[in-house]
Amino acid sequence: MMTSLQKRKLAHYFNVLDFDKNGVLERDDFINIGENLCVLWGFREGTEAYTACLHRCEGTWKDFCDFMGKPYDSTATMEEWLEFADKVIVNGDEELYERHINKLAKEIIGFFDTNQDGYISLNEYVDLFMAYRIEIRYSAKAFTKLDLDHDDYISADELLSAIREFFRSDDENAKGNWLFGFWESNSN
Ligand SMILES: [Ca+2]
Ligand SMILES: [Ca+2]
Ligand SMILES: [Ca+2]
Structure with missing residues (x-):
């Protein structure tokens, strides 16, 4: 459960x-x-x-x-x-899950890494928020959380780590919870 x-x-x-x-x-x-x-x-x-x-x-x-x-x-x-x-x-199943999240990470980078440097910049991340109509005002905060080494880019590894936490972590403070912006409004 x-x-x-x-x-x-x-x-x-x-x-x-x-x-x-x-x-x-x-x-x-x-x-x-x-x-x-x-x-x-x-x-x-x-x-x-x-x-x-x-x-x-x-x-x-x-x-x-x-x-x-x-x-x-x-x-x-x-x-x-x-x-x-x-x-x-x-x-x-772990294998299916791993395949899915690796694919999702590749897809996000494939779509939003518009300058194709292999990283997601803040501007590129804001595009993701715009595309999905996620509230933009949370994008900078979410970006800061996902950029684990604070080099102002989300690397493929940082993205994968965020995806893992987003889907599976049960830690309220996990940074990856912020992958798709603020989500508390859906609490029940
Ligand atoms: Ca880029
Ligand atoms: Ca619909
Ligand atoms: Ca980084």
Whole structure:
């Protein structure tokens, strides 16, 4: 069973991904996030960059469905998500979990490391907040928490460490809890 803290974080993650806040995760949420990114990065509709960006976001949805064992045209409610998260992410098979979080770290860097130096800068991290419509005002604080060696960049290792803590840590003070911004508002 997930602890209350783990559940609150996983519920926050659901709310971050549920872009239109209609209470279910679906393909459109991921497409909307892609469209948001296109606006952010100045990709105009009809261009190759635009299409590639949407494709990539759709790919993220497909990976997510594969991970949850659902067809691509299905949806996931909060309840289904939390049940899945409990069984597969928080208390599941190590190998599957490791594969998923490594993939997620690569995906985040692939998407948001726009200058391709292998690190996430504060500006690039703010893009992530913009893309997912996470409250921007928490981005600097979250960035500082994730940048463990204080060199003003989030390295791949620092990101992976944050992802690990975000998904599994039961420590209220774990820095990685801040990966997707402030999450206490979802406490129950
Ligand atoms: Ca939705
Ligand atoms: Ca970078
Ligand atoms: Ca760093």
